Amino acid sequence: MVRKPTSKETARKPNMREAILAAAEELFATNGFNAVSVRDIAQAAGANPGSVTYHFKTKDGLLLEIYRRHCGPMNLRRSELLAAAKRVRDLQDRLEAIVRAYVVPAFTSGSDLAGGGARFTRLRAVMSAEGNEVARKIIAQTFDDTSHAFIDAIHESLPHIPRTDIVWRSHFLLGALYYSLVTPDRVSRLSRGEADGGDAAGAIEQLVQATVASFQAPPLDHAAPARRRPVVSSKT
Amino acid sequence: MVRKPTSKETARKPNMREAILAAAEELFATNGFNAVSVRDIAQAAGANPGSVTYHFKTKDGLLLEIYRRHCGPMNLRRSELLAAAKRVRDLQDRLEAIVRAYVVPAFTSGSDLAGGGARFTRLRAVMSAEGNEVARKIIAQTFDDTSHAFIDAIHESLPHIPRTDIVWRSHFLLGALYYSLVTPDRVSRLSRGEADGGDAAGAIEQLVQATVASFQAPPLDHAAPARRRPVVSSKT
DNA sequence: ATGTGATTTGTACTATCGTACAAAAGATCA
DNA sequence: TGATCTTTTGTACGATAGTACAAATCACAT
Numbered sequence: 076m077v078r079k080p081t082s083k084e085t086a087r088k089p090n091m092r093e094a095i096l097a098a099a100e101e102l103f104a105t106n107g108f109n110a111v112s113v114r115d116i117a118q119a120a121g122a123n124p125g126s127v128t129y130h131f132k133t134k135d136g137l138l139l140e141i142y143r144r145h146c147g148p149m150n151l152r153r154s155e156l157l158a159a160a161k162r163v164r165d166l167q168d169r170l171e172a173i174v175r176a177y178v179v180p181a182f183t184s185g186s187d188l189a190g191g192g193a194r195f196t197r198l199r200a201v202m203s204a205e206g207n208e209v210a211r212k213i214i215a216q217t218f219d220d221t222s223h224a225f226i227d228a229i230h231e232s233l234p235h236i237p238r239t240d241i242v243w244r245s246h247f248l249l250g251a252l253y254y255s256l257v258t259p260d261r262v263s264r265l266s267r268g269e270a271d272g273g274d275a276a277g278a279i280e281q282l283v284q285a286t287v288a289s290f291q292a293p294p295l296d297h298a299a300p301a302r303r304r305p306v307v308s309s310k311t
Numbered sequence: 312m313v314r315k316p317t318s319k320e321t322a323r324k325p326n327m328r329e330a331i332l333a334a335a336e337e338l339f340a341t342n343g344f345n346a347v348s349v350r351d352i353a354q355a356a357g358a359n360p361g362s363v364t365y366h367f368k369t370k371d372g373l374l375l376e377i378y379r380r381h382c383g384p385m386n387l388r389r390s391e392l393l394a395a396a397k398r399v400r401d402l403q404d405r406l407e408a409i410v411r412a413y414v415v416p417a418f419t420s421g422s423d424l425a426g427g428g429a430r431f432t433r434l435r436a437v438m439s440a441e442g443n444e445v446a447r448k449i450i451a452q453t454f455d456d457t458s459h460a461f462i463d464a465i466h467e468s469l470p471h472i473p474r475t476d477i478v479w480r481s482h483f484l485l486g487a488l489y490y491s492l493v494t495p496d497r498v499s500r501l502s503r504g505e506a507d508g509g510d511a512a513g514a515i516e517q518l519v520q521a522t523v524a525s526f527q528a529p530p531l532d533h534a535a536p537a538r539r540r541p542v543v544s545s546k547t
Numbered sequence: 548a549t550g551t552g553a554t555t556t557g558t559a560c561t562a563t564c565g566t567a568c569a570a571a572a573g574a575t576c577a
Numbered sequence: 578t579g580a581t582c583t584t585t586t587g588t589a590c591g592a593t594a595g596t597a598c599a600a601a602t603c604a605c606a607t
Contacts, residue, residue: 109346113564124565130584134565134566242498243506251482253486254439255483265462265482266474269478272482289521292520327555361558366554552604555601564594566591
C-alpha cells in the first residue's frame with residue numbers, strides 16, 4: 076500500500092477538480108476567455124463558484140492549469156512521432172510523416188486527457204486570436220522549441236527550399252489546423268454536406284496532403300520577382 | 312447646391328463617428344469582442360461613452376456597422392478580381408490569379424476604409440474564433456456566396472480534383488490567411504528575423520504560392536486508402 | 548441674433564463580474 | 578468518537594460592464 080488515495084483525490088463528488096477543468100476547457104474553446112464567467116464554468120461542472128476559486132485561485136490560474144495539463148503530453152507525443160518520422164528513408168514519405176507527426180497530436184492528444192487534444196488545440200486557437208496574455212507567454216516558451224524542431228526536420232528533407240519559406244508554410248499549416256478546429260461546420264456547409272468538417276480523420280488526411288504539396292512548392296525567388304505575374308485588372 | 316454637408320457629417324470634432332468605428336475595429340481585432348468595453352473604445356476614439364450609444368445604440372450595433380462598412384466594398388473588389396482572373400488563358404496562371412483575387416482584398420480593402428482590409432480581416436478572424444453570434448450570421452449570409460464563387464472557379468481550372476478536396480483546401484487557405492493576420496510576430500520569431508510577418512506583400516506572395524501548390528496536389532483517393540502510409544510508431 | 552435639430556457630455560442605474568471568506572459538510576485516522 | 582484536514586457551500590464586496598437619459602453644447606438656416 077505504497078500508494079493510497081490520499082483524500083486529495085477522493086472528493087465528495089468524483090473529481091470535481093477535473094470536472095471544472097473539463098467544463099472550462101469546453102467553454103473557453105467555444106466562446107473565448109472573456110465571454111465565459113467563472114459562474115458559467117461552475118454551473119457547467121455542477122460545482123459552486125467558490126469551488127473554482129478554491130482549486131485554481133483565479134480565472135487566469137484555471138487557464139494556466141489547462142495549459143499545464145496538455146502541453147507536456149502533447150509535445151512529448153510530437154517528439155516521439157517526429158523522431159520516428161525522421162527515420163523514414165524515402166524523402167517524400169518522410170516529409171509526409173513529419174507533417175503527420177505535427178498534425179495528429181493536435182487532433183488527439185496522446186494520453187487523451189479527458190476530452191482529447193482537439194479541444195485543447197481549439198482552445199489554443201481561440202486564445203491566440205484573442206491575444207490572451209497568459210496563453211501568449213506559455214506558447215512562446217513551450218511551443219517555439221517544438222516548432223523549430225519541426226521546421227528544421229522539414230528543412231532537412233527539403234534542402235533546396237529557403238528556411239524562410241518553410242517558416243511561412245509551417246505558419247500556414249498551423250493556421251489551417253486551427254481554423255479547421257474552430258469552424259468545422261463551414262466545411263460541411265460549403266461542401267453542401269459532401270464533407271464532414273467535424274471528422275478528425277478526414278480533416279487530418281486533407282490537411283496533410285495539402286500541406287505536403289505546399290511545402291514542395293518551388294521556393295519564392297526573393298531576388299527576381301515572380302516568373303510572370305498574371306495580369307489582373309479590376310477595371311474590367 | 313444639391314449636396315451640402317448637412318450638419319450630419321459636420322460634427323464638432325471631425326467625424327467622431329468614424330473615429331469610434333476605427334477605434335472599435337482596432338480594439339476588437341486585437342483583443343476580441345468581450346475583452347473590450349464601450350468605455351475603452353470611447354477613450355481610444357477621444358469620445359464620450361454616451362456618444363457610442365448615440366451613434367450605434369448598442370455594442371452589437373457597433374460591431375454590425377463595422378461589418379456593414381467593409382463587406383460590400385471587399386466582396387465587390389473580390390468579384391472584380393475574380394472576373395478578371397477567370398479570363399486568364401493559361402490554366403496555371405489562372406489558378407494563381409484566382410487565389411490572388413481571394414487573398415489580396417483581405418489584406419488591403421478596395422476603398423481602403425480608414426485602416427484597410429487587413430484590420431477588418433483580422434477582426435473577422437477573431438470574431439470567428441470567439442464564435443461571435445452577430446458575426447456568424449453576417450458571415451454565413453454574406454461570405455458564403457463569394458466563397459462558392461471562388462470554389463467553383465478553382466474547380467473549373469482543376470476539373471480532375473473533387474470538389475470536396477477543393478473545399479477543404481479553400482478552408483485551409485482562409486485559416487492560413489486569418490492566422491497570418493492574427494499573429495504575424497510568430498513568423499518573425501520563428502524565422503529568427505529573416506522574414507517579417509507584418510509585411511503584407513510578402514505574406515501574400517508566400518500564401519499564394521503555397522496555396523496554389525496545395526490546390527494542385529493530387530486528389531485524395533476516397534475509395535482506396537493512402538498509397539503507402541509511412542509507418543510511424545511512437546514506441547521508438 | 549435666435550431658434551432648431553444634431554451631437555456630445557455627464558451621470559446614474561442595474562446587472563454581472565472576479566474574488567474573498569466564514570461556515571458547513573465530508574473524509575481520515577488516532 | 579472526536580480531532581483534524583480537505584473540500585464544498587453560501588454570501589458578500591468592490592469593480593466594472595452595457596445602456597439610458599437629461600442637460601449642455603454646437604452647427605447652421607433663418
